[in-house]
Amino acid sequence: QSVLTQPPSVSGAPGQRVTISCTGTNSNIGAGYDVHWYQKLPGTAPKILIYENTNRPSGVPDRFSGSKSGASASLAITGLQAEDEADYYCQSYDSSLSGFVVFGGGTKLTVV
Amino acid sequence: QSQLVQSGAEVRKPGASVKVSCKASGYTFSNYGIGWVRQVPGQGLEWMGWISAYNGYAHYAQNFQGRVTLTTDTSTNTAYMEMRSLTSDDSAAYFCARGNGYNPALDIWGQGTLVLVSS
Numbered sequence: 001q002s003v004l005t006q007p008p009s010v011s012g013a014p015g016q017r018v019t020i021s022c023t024g025t026n027s028n029i030g031a032g033y034d035v036h037w038y039q040k041l042p043g044t045a046p047k048i049l050i051y052e053n054t055n056r057p058s059g060v061p062d063r064f065s066g067s068k069s070g071a072s073a074s075l076a077i078t079g080l081q082a083e084d085e086a087d088y089y090c091q092s093y094d095s096s097l098s099g100f101v102v103f104g105g106g107t108k109l110t111v112v
Numbered sequence: 113q114s115q116l117v118q119s120g121a122e123v124r125k126p127g128a129s130v131k132v133s134c135k136a137s138g139y140t141f142s143n144y145g146i147g148w149v150r151q152v153p154g155q156g157l158e159w160m161g162w163i164s165a166y167n168g169y170a171h172y173a174q175n176f177q178g179r180v181t182l183t184t185d186t187s188t189n190t191a192y193m194e195m196r197s198l199t200s201d202d203s204a205a206y207f208c209a210r211g212n213g214y215n216p217a218l219d220i221w222g223q224g225t226l227v228l229v230s231s
């Protein structure tokens with residue numbers, strides 16, 4: 001069971017908008033710690049999409065955006081494309097005894 | 113361009129140890145830390161720990177404390193992850209990634225190293 005809770009799966013049609021939530025507690029996201037988001041395709045290394053809640057690294061399309069409110073964060077993908085089909089993970093810091101960096105359980109995005 | 117290149121796949125017997133390398137290039141190695149993440153087949157990403165390439169300070173996730181050792185060699189710009197007392201549950205892909213701070217944004221990743229633990 002992950003400290004950060006993500007929906008196991010989401011889906012959307014090409015061109016649509018989807019959001020992926022990442023729900024934490026007052027020892028991680030709710031305590032003000034930043035959230036980062038990664039995209040992972042099978043057999044490849046994760047790729048950073050969003051860092052520090054809302055920032056996009058150069059080269060990441062502006063179809064990807066991040067937000068954070070209270071103890072939750074969200075990743076939004078607009079203009080869904082077939083190539084967006086992947087697993088998505090959120091990451092934050094947890095100050096409890098579990099210690100340090102924590103990942104969400106991951107969300108499988110299916111483009112139908 | 114900045115990149116991390118990891119060592120190749122490993123096969124070990126239960127109880128053995130494995131040491132995975134992660135060679136950095138294209139940036140000043142000592143300016144960043146290296147985090148280690150693993151993914152067991154069919155499961156999500158799991159944080160293992162982080163080491164500063166500047167001073168060698170390392171901290172470990174609770175699940176790996178005492179069984180994993182992270183090191184760096186600034187003469188070769190290489191980070192290492194050694195895991196001892198392997199079990200079949202440790203069969204996974206192991207990734208190194210560049211990042212700084214207590215909650216690093218991991219912006220450059222190695223390609224991953226598959227470790228298979230089997231008798």
